[in-house]
Amino acid sequence: MLAGYPAELILRANTLTKRYSLTPECVLAPAGMLLALLALAPVQAAPARPDPLTDFRSLAQQDPWTCRPAAGAAECAWQNRLRRQTWRWTDGGSSSCLSPQARWWNQAQAALPPTALRSVWDKRWSVQTLHFSADGEQRLLLLERGRDGQWQATEWRWNPNPRPATRRWQEGRWKLLVEAAARRQAETANAAQLDAARLQPVLRRVLGARPGEFGADGLRVETPGRLCLQVGNPLPGQSKLPLSYSPNDSRLEQRAAMHLQLSRQHPDAKWLTPFKMLDMPANLPSGAKFFATWTEGAALNSQLWMPAKNDAPTVRLRVSTRLPRGQDNAAALWQARQAVERELAAIAVQWAVAYE
Secondary structure (H helix, E strand, O other), rough: OOOOOHHHHHHHHHHOOOOOOOOOHHHHHHHHHHHHHHHOOOOOOOOOOOOOOHHHHHHHHHEEEEOOOOOOOEEEEEEOOOEEEEEEEEOOOOOOOOOHHHHHHHHHOOOOOOOOOOOOOOOOOEEEEEEEEOEEEEEEEEEEOOOOOOEEEEEEEEOOOOOHHHHHHHHHHHHHHHHHHHHHHOOOOOOHHHHHEEEEEEEEHHHHOOOOOEOOOOEEEEEOOOEEEEEOOOOOOOOOOOOOHHHOOHHHHHHHHHHHHHHHHOOOOOEEEEEEEEEOOOOHHHHOOOOEEEEOOOOOEEEEOOHHHHHHHOEEEEEEEEEOOOOOOHHHHHHHHHHHHHHHHHHHHHHHHHHH
């Protein structure tokens, strides 16, 4: 039938009519190559969200400007209703009674009412935040130590706008800032003893608006006369001689026996106030409190005993200081004694208010 056609036409016709079929291997091979190429391609990470703690422009949603007047580096936004100010310093381990961190932390809360319970700096903290309101302003504090050992303190202030819509928008931005600070919050240093934990709120009330600094060994506080006092944690163990909780049950013989025991424990002591009962305010119902004050070398110590109800262990703590060189005369010693015994009496009163 095809005898009359040229051979090349017959071959071309067969080529045009031929069918090709794709096997599974032919389909999967290119797909596998495509997946391999995609795996080798660099993954584009999602852009990091701006940190409101470090990016003030992102927080304010506008270009900030330099506040005037202001001490230190200060930026403002929102018609000067939002402000951020920073300070930096290096803790050189000075011989000062309190660290620069403790002084700054206290000063930053100066706008609080005198009766407000303040946060007291703890030397074991490496980062700490505090959010509070004062004089109609919202304030946020962040104090942290960098890897290079340098400290940076930052304070944000927000004075809410009187217009409701603007205030709601600003409140949302401020909330982002507070939440970011909460994520940076370090865990509070926990006291090793139960009595030490119970004592901390008492000591904060004794401090009032004065600066102080907690540490593993208790609280440090500086008197107006630049005397550095160490309020130690409650002493471990129990007093060898039981003390009566009721002031009416205290006997002179009991106090004499306690003083004899102290004299044996501290044979080199010079006693300024022998073991005696502390005079408590007449309008404050409380148990008996006892104290004694003595010197050993350059150290001045005043110890407090606070018996508890129902034969519970007596709480004992000590306020100490070292007498400065050249101030070991009678007048300087009397002033130092008055300072430590004043702090001791204040602790006893606040303890009674809190737990009795």
